[in-house]
Amino acid sequence: MMCITEYFNLNRTLLLTIGLWPYQQSKLDRLRFIFFLGILTTAILFQFTTFFNSKCTADFVVKILSSALFFSTFVIKYIFFAINAKSIKDLLTQLQYVYDQLKDECENAIVEKYNSNAKHYMIVLTAFGICGISVLIIAQLWPNIIAVISPMNVSQVRRLPIMTEYFIDQEKYFSFILLHLNAAFCIGMTVVVATGTMLIAYLEHICGLFKISSYRIECAMRVILFQNIQPKNDTLMLKEIRYAVDIHRQAMKLSKTMVSKFEAMLFCLIAIGVISLSLNLFQIFQIISNRDNNISEILFPSVLVFISILYMFFANYIPQNVTDHNDHVFVTVYNVQWYIAPLYVQKLMLFMLQRNVREFTLGVGGLFVGSLECFATLVKASVSYFTVIYSTQ
Template sequence: MLCLTKIISNNIEDNRNYYYDVSKKFLWMVGQWPYQKPKTRLSFFALLVTTLIICIITQTAHIFLCKDSECIFETLPAHLLMWNSLVKVCTYQFNSQKIKNLTDHLFVDWDILETREEREIMKKYAESGRWSSLIYAWYYYVSTVSFIMTSLIPPIMDILFPLNISRPIILAYPAHYFINEEQYFYYIFCHMLMTGVICMTGLIAHDCMFFTYIEHVCGLFTVVGFRFEQILYKRNIAKRKLIDYPDDVYNKNIAFSVHSYRRALQFAELIEKVYSISFAIQLTLATIGLSVTLLQIAQLHNLMDTTKYFVYIFAQLFHLFCFSFQGQKLIDHSLQICYKIYNSAWYEIPVKGQKLLLITMRKSTKASTVTACKIYVYSLQSFTTVLQTAMSYFTVLASFSE
């Protein structure tokens, strides 16, 4: 019996490592994994921040060299992206203890699961978080490399279809490196490719861990709803079979489910505390970046540049949509508790148990949300609002640039 328990425990531990390995590896690479050695964390974090600062400096230098607004607008999208990545990285650094608490929940919450059905529910959501992270990471790495590789098109065209003069070089994004760009083009290209991948890793690590947290808390809400359904279902079965169970048994089960619900709410609230301020800054930068990118597409007449900015704008929209989708998922799952209790045979359980359910129903009528400083709620409806706002800013900028 002891051996069987140990085998089951090892299997659960393996499942946890499997489901969270993607987020763990990304956080480890940027020095944000809570269980890393302090020296390792500091080294990786210092490398990432140094890389981001170098990119920001070169882009800022280019902005100071600009002589018109068109040049500034051309530099802003990539510049804002670097600031956005820096904000994401600093979010975990300044909330390291809260991140550790959240990560502890990921592993500890599996221990309170009682039945095989509950474990299957958590596995489903953990698997969803893992695949979301993989798809998100794959998309952004492909987009980043594709965006930077466009700068190699002119040299390749010079080799395949040479002209009397060399085609002008085009950097992946506007930046000033304080050296002769034509002479050291390939060195600059390698630097941009390397720094782009490193900076994008910081962004992906932040976002993938957020997806993992949201999927986990949605799984907790689903498990709580399942427990309430099972309690009432067992009551009905016992009644049909004329089995007399003491009311205290049901009251204890309901109290345990209420405790699990409170634990899920605390997890959701901790997510809100960690990301709220950071999301406000990120949303502002993303909205401005989206507007400026639309302006660039409207003004460009070069097919290659237009294609490059289309890749960039789709990446921005994908980023906003993923966050809005996860926010909507949290809202829907937090509200489902009330509906599951209401649609069950709650009137057949003891009065004391009904009072506990009533308290839970009242609490569950208020959705758990992820917000930007309590002002903007991440949801699919809000996603359309951001698009409308970005289009409004784009119209204003376009009128000024004419």
């Protein structure tokens, strides 16, 4: 069995980039964290400073909040993950302890399979992040590219992707302001992908533990089917079931512990995410309905909407996957021929079946339960809020 950090090599690379890898916290990492946090924080601050020099109409407030709240999710994830760096290290240590108790190659193969799944998730989400950043940067540079290809006598007005107020000549320092905003977006997307894929990878390994529990139950029952029921085999079967129950219990404990450590962060992200999605949907419809606006302005809120929906989906799909794997353990118990086992083994199996009466879910504050149903509810709520805002115009 490999060291647990070897399973998180790709995650380690991204987290090191933003100074959040829990096993290496040097002074350089802390300086990098402060520097990146400063860029993210000032990007939000200079969006809110527009209220000082502009009339606060409803449309103006919506336009500022739609982007500022989205950027706020970057800061929330960055700060909360930094605060819980030690907790992440402890969770990985506990997972390593469980893996050290694995007994055969089949169980190791299960771990490798789910580790591969985690890497696939990371590659896909990283690709989405790179595409999102690339689209926005190309869109900003496109007018310059067109100007080089087909020069025009009329000078084009340069516009920032979002409204900001730096209290300087924005036309003169346009390139520096644009660089600051793009740097903040790139850092923020790196934070979202790095922290999100780390949590996804951990929960995928938890799914692997549930799968190992199912495998051990099947192995225990195989003793009955392929061997004579003797006291020695009874003891072996009982031992296997005890191992299955123990790893199932540890899987539930580790997943619940992880969610509890990030419960405040998840609650803030849900609330801000729903509001931000609603406001950006409103922004898109405002731009479409107003012919005076440049249609290119629709790109930035569209990217934010896509990222928000994608994040909500994975934030609910992975906990749903954990719940499904837990349910599969009890499906396995139902399907094996436990009724031909000795009486004391039957009692143990019935105890496991009774445990399934209480559904195992990963929730936030008792209000949100990670599931595809919750994803649909959040999207529906966002669309409902958008409809209310749009109907008041």
